[in-house]
Amino acid sequence: MSAMVENEAKQAVTPPLLELDHLHVTFGDTVAVSDVTLAIQRGERVALVGESGSGKSVTALSILRLLSDAQVSGSIRFDGQDLLAKSEREMRGMRGSDIAMIFQEPMTALNPLYTVGDQIAETIVVHDGVTANEARKRAVALLGRTGIAEPGKRVNSYPHQLSGGQRQRAMIAMALACRPRLLLADEPTTALDVTIRAQIVELLLELQRDEAEKRGMAVLLITHDLNLVRHFAQRIAVMEQGVLVESGSVEQVFESPQHPYTQRLLASRPQRTVVPVLPISPVLLEARDVSVDFKTKLPGFSGWFRSGHFRAVADANVSVRQGETLGIVGESGSGKSTLAMALLGLQRTVHGEIEFQGRALGSYRGAEQTALRSNMQVVFQDPFSSLSPRQTIERIVGEGLALHRPQMGQEARRDKVVSVLREVGLDRTVLYRYPHEFSGGQRQRIAIARALVLEPRILILDEPTSALDVSIQQQVLKLLAGLQQKYNLGFVFISHDLAVIGAMAHRVAVMQNGSIVESGDVEQIFATPAHPYTRKLLKAALDH
Known part of the structure; x- marks a missing residue:
């Protein structure tokens, strides 16, 4: 008898460690989880996947009975015990010892x-x-x-x-x-760099194997990262709008997905949509030997401090032509965003030369500087924190027009806002709504509309899709590619996601510890990286 057959036979006679039977979770009139049935064996790694709002985290929190305002029905059995019938005191005794959880954002989970x-x-x-x-x-x-x-x-x-x-x-x-018997891992790698992500996956596999030998520790991985699922899980369960729509072995689901939603998820990988840049395209933005310093405090004698300098960016050389996307990649702290803010003229201590359309940024004054600002716009990583919660979408998108085009009347400004919202796939019905009323993908479209309304020549995109689900990410990337081709925009695209850079960029600059260690054509560098750090990044992305 093969090892696989033996394992299946063993699972058939051994009761599951965790059984969810017709689990139903509601918040008032809102159904968050509907009729979910799922079993996890001892020592098994199961991935629960789906987009934001699909009910993944609610399912995990209901296992631990951490949903204070929810109505939970159905059955949750752990090692034969009915968790819904236990008192709060009994659950406190199980949390951490029998069932433990790794939360998505450790900075908010840790005291x-x-x-x-x-x-x-x-x-x-x-x-x-x-x-x-x-x-x-x-x-x-x-x-x-x-x-x-x-x-x-x-x-x-x-x-x-x-x-x-x-x-x-x-x-x-x-x-x-x-030493819990069940580990719930809720998006444990979402906010991490690609190399750290690969290390965490390896760590979880190693720890799970060790613990499985001792106590049969099972892992329920909650994620929307399909690459992570492929490399970590044994079985996969797919959720859509609170419903479990498909489940099976990882190989089975990845090779022959049955449900249309699963098929859409698997197809939502960044596709390269780059149009070649004409050789005669002018250079819009160029930086030569740019360095950025920050003041720091150094310990001195008798408790006094003396000033020092930390060099966040060192001797960077980049350029962006009309219709071109320059990708900047590297891990957190490598200097990507600092360089981008320097290119926008928003850093104080900058050495070197930065030119827009052949003219030094420092030479722009008064009305010329105002015009320069309108020509260089930025889209940030988190659209929710970058959009004012107290302003309507009309005010948010039209704010730049009010500042840079004061001669425009209210009706003309509203028509321009409606026009640019239509460009990003939204209609005029959104004008009087507020940011909290929109999904993450819609908020990012609003942020892009705010940047586009001034008809800029250059867009700085700082991790614009890292907080989005895979299908929404694909939609935003397709939108950006279409806008670039239509308006011949230059993009500086900052990301630690190499798949996104491979899909969007013409050229790439790889940053490590504030320095650009390698730059050139994306396809060439991805195929034959010269620097050890670039090879490390690419290997981590492939392994992950």
């Missing part, structure tokens, strides 16, 4: 007033009843096991003193502190 060591140790003391000293020793060991360098020092760090990858590792250490 900023306590060190990560104290938070991990607290979990151990509460559930295992050991002394504080023993709990601290175990916290150090857990941090070391998750791959954090110098765990004896990092155990005393506060969350804000750790990088994104370190915070996520600390969350994993906390979740594994009491």
Whole structure:
């Protein structure tokens, strides 16, 4: 008998570790999860996938009974126990010890007033009843096991003193502190760089294999990252609008998806839509030997501090032609966004030369500088935080016109706003609504409309799709490509997603520690990277 057949036979006689039977979750009149039935075996890795609002996180939180305002019906059984019948005190005893959760955003999940060591140790003391000293020793060991360098020092760090990858590792250490039998991982890699993402996936696989041998730890991975699912999970369950529409082995679902929604998800990968730039296209923006410094405080004698400098960008050389997209890639802290703000003239301490249409940015004064601002616009990563929650869409999109085109009357301004909203796929009915009334993809379209309304020559796009679901991401990328071709715009596209850069960019600049380590044609660099860091990024993207 083969190992696979033996495993299937074993699962057939062994009751599942977790059983959801006709799970139904509502918030008032809103149905969040409808009739979901799902089983997870001991030691199994199952991925629950779907877009934002599909009910994935609600399903996970209902398992832990963390939905205080929800009405939950159906059955949730863990190791034969009915979780819906347990008291809150009994559930507190199970959370962390039997069922643990890694939350999506560790910066909000971790308490900023306590060190990560104290938070991990607290979990151990509460559930295992050991002394504080023993709990601290175990916290150090857990941090070391998750791959954090110098765990004896990092155990005393506060969350804000750790990088994104370190915070996520600390969350994993906390979740594994009491050796749970079921680990719920809610988008554990979404906000991480591609290399850190690959490390976290490997770490979870390693820890799950170790724990599975001891206690049969199962993992329910909640994500919309299909590459992560392919490399991590054994089975996949697909949710759409609160309904489980398809499930099966990863190989089966990826190779022959049955449901139209699953087929759309799998087809929503960035497609290259780049139109070649004409050799005679003029250079719109050029930076030569650009460096950006920030002041820092250095310790001195007797508690005094002296000023120092941190070089965030060093000797960068980039250019953007009309109709061209320059991709800037690199991990968090590499200097991508700092360079972009320097190109916009929004950094104070900048050395080197930056020219727009052959003229130095510093030479623009008065009305010319105002015109320059209208020609160089920016779209930020998070449209919700960059759009004023107190203004209507008409005010938000038309604000630039009121500032830069004061001669326009109210009716003419409204007509221009409606026209540009139509360009990004929205109609005039949105004019009097507010940002919170729209989805993430719609808010990003509004942010793009706000940038386009002044008819700029250059758009700086700072991670414009990283917070979006895969299908929405594809829609926004297609929209941007169409707008570029229609208006011959120059793009500076900042991202740590190499698939997005491969789909959108003509040329790419790879940044590491503030320096551009490699630049050139996207297809050439992706095919034959010369620098070790570029090779590392590409390998991490492929492995992931």
